[in-house]
């Protein structure tokens with residue numbers, strides 16, 4: 111594995127939040143004081159934790175969530191073009207997980223259920239008006255759409271596993287994830 | 295009963311005629327992966343995880359259905375076998391709906407553990423998302439077909455140990471489905487004695503006790519050994 115430290119400057123780390131519950135990002139914050147160790151070793155790029163709006167090129171990106179709508183699809187392709195190491199971060203990114211449970215039904219039925227049948231006030235359905243991104247007909251894990259360099263399983267992955275994988279990447283060694291690699 | 299000497303992963307071991315390669319390997323500390331085998335009932339070779347290489351044979355054989363022979367040279371953990379096992383587990387995940395995060399068996403599941411021990415960190419095949427029923431008509435137990443891996447442990451324990459033969463398989467391939475009696479809701483089964491043996495041997499979250507929520511289901515497989523030892527040796531020991 112080649113160390114990420116390129117030409118003396120600190121590697122840049124980004125995180126992205128697609129179709130997930132943000133639990134993986136909460137687990138990221140659970141690294142607690144180790145976040146300070148990490149912050150000393152990387153530059154922080156785009157991340158929902160800093161309310162990012164644009165995604166500039168980085169070395170490592172943790173991507174939480176599955177690809178569920180057209181915006182996610184655009185985002186994951188952009189992220190892949192602009193990151194050296196892409197990590198599928200948590201079960202939704204790795205398998206589709208809970209986000210993909212709707213794959214058992216047709217999109218129209220899912221929308222009908224959410225916006226008509228179970229809604230007290232029916233204001234309409236999210237359509238192709240560009241305000242709410244259109245749902246894809248099937249929720250997909252990241253590796254079905256882009257090349258994924260590491261799969262970090264777990265719902266969510268533990269703070270220990272996140273820290274171990276990131277520091278191993280920074281050190282240029284293989285991560286020791288024994289006992290941490292498991293779906294669920 | 296004659297004794298056979300054979301080599302398993304380079305280790306010289308002995309087994310009596312009629313014993314399987316699988317049992318002899320386990321007795322000697324070689325833990326061949328398995329999903330459909332459970333000690334105390336017959337073996338069917340359904341899951342194919344216990345496949346091994348036998349020198350002189352080009353075909354891989356299911357070690358749970360292969361009797362030991364004098365001079366046999368067996369390998370249980372080659373890169374080729376590891377690759378096959380990983381693919382088998384990926385096929386199982388892709389075939390039905392396994393969402394560990396919200397499953398009763400999360401954290402205590404043989405399929406989940408198997409994936410972890412074989413290094414399956416993602417599934418390369420496209421998930422099928424079949425629509426499958428959950429039958430909670432039984433007073434105390436439920437069956438979630440989304441989690442069933444068709445290992446038939448439940449069928450065998452119900453037939454061979456309980457003597458009820460409530461369970462059986464209907465259909466073939468991806469259409470195969472576990473059924474109670476003639477396809478009745480489990481709760482209406484006339485043969486089921488509600489003994490719960492099938493629930494305890496099920497390796498996944500497919501058979502569960504009602505009232506258990508996410509990650510709450512634990513299974514006790516030692517009861518089977520207890521019953522079988524009692525029956526065969528008349529020793530009532532735990």
Ligand code: SF4
Nearest residue numbers: 392393394397403499
């Ligand atoms: S049965 Fe096992 S592998 Fe399947 S969803 Fe439940 S915990 Fe996961």
Ligand code: SF4
Nearest residue numbers: 452486487489490492
């Ligand atoms: S509860 Fe007992 S009798 Fe009923 S199906 Fe299961 S093993 Fe058979």
Ligand code: SF4
Nearest residue numbers: 442443445446448496
């Ligand atoms: S219900 Fe459980 S024990 Fe029965 S075949 Fe399915 S996975 Fe195996």
